[in-house]
Amino acid sequence: MIRRALLTGLTIAACLGAAAPVYAQVTREPLSPHPDPKSFARGLFGEAEIGTLVFLGGGNRDLGPGTVLGLRAGYEIVRFVAIQLHGLGSTHETRFPGRPQAGQLLQLYQASAELKLQIRIRQVAVAAMGGAGYARLSTNLLGTTGLTDPDRRTSQVLLAGGGLDYHTLSRHFSFGLCGLWARYAAIAVPGAITATAYARYTF
């Protein structure tokens, strides 16, 4: 038994000793450690976002912050310019201290067209965007408080903001953060800030 094990060991040692040395062979240029944004997909894209919407000034006293869900669809005309359609909805609980309007739920829906300018540096892109559209309130509650005209539910909205996009190197996918300031023509609040995180798929 011991003799057989010794023989096997000697055979393995002989094989290893007789093997020729192996050298790495370079057949092409090594890959660049920096990704090339030109290889990222470009053109039609869609985004799904989630975040929060906070009213500014007196609006923050009367309307609580709300959860935002939104969708964007757009097209990159050139690598640094895109046009996009944006829809979002948010839910808020009213505050109105000492008034019967307190504690009601209110939804705000927005649809807007936006222009986006962005600069991409490797995986990261910095964007500025602006747009205009319409907002709709789910109820006429604000009309009973003087924040809107009575029974007014729609308002023009102007949007401006920016974003930070991080590409995953998987060609189609990227993630990012977006912040938008909104000004509502028919709602007597100084404005609102929307902060969202998004996932994006470029076709």
Add this chain to the structure above:
Amino acid sequence: MARQRAEVRAGLGLAIALAAAACNANEPVYFAPRGPAIAGDPGATGTGGAYGGGNLATQVVTLPFRAPDQDERARLRDEAQRLELPRVAWLRRSDVRLSLDYTITNLDRAPGVAQVLVNGANEVTRYDVEAILAAYAMAGTREEDQIVLSLFSGKPIEIPAGATVSGSVREDDFDEMALDLFALGMFNEEYAALLINHSHVNPKGLEMVPRQAPVPALYEIVVTLVANRTMEINFLVRVRDQGNRLRSGDQPLFAPEPMTFVPPIAP
């Protein structure tokens, strides 16, 4: 590829339709009175001996419903014939869900007690406490013998000086008011028993009401604050218009002329 695109388009269309439906399914509409009502203010509506000598203030909200169109009138006639009733209501409590939120502020320097009363009218019957008091006065009934009940009577609330309290009259309270007023409009024999008892606990006074008859909803809401100090009530009527009855645009306004309820008064 073309099939995939068609599926995507169909999915998008369905998502948009569902989102639009979700936006409109349960959106309430709010109606506020012209201003707050102040009980105990020199300009308030008066004092009521029948309410225990408290100061009264009343505000009325008349909800703007649309009149039925020709087809809807025909359907109402058909339904009345089928149910063998003289008429059926256009505004029904199953279609028009009402609730009320209020705040009461004690404007006095001393604590006080406040109570909220709600009355109103459906398209057939108006329940007016002032009319009931007038009927008692006409009949020469002594004040202590008068029974003056409201369709809804909130519990008396103690309010510290300068404080504000809030409360609600819920949808099920309005359901009960609607049923009671419907019964009172048809058979007024059990007036007090009907209003004192909750229909789920003791359906006294409802025996003669046909079960299949649609119960009319209130379209006029009269809110009264009774307080022993100077107090202010602010309120908001919340309507969930599940039957698409609220008037919009230039639709013709529904303007019924209900009969005022008068209880049977023994001479």
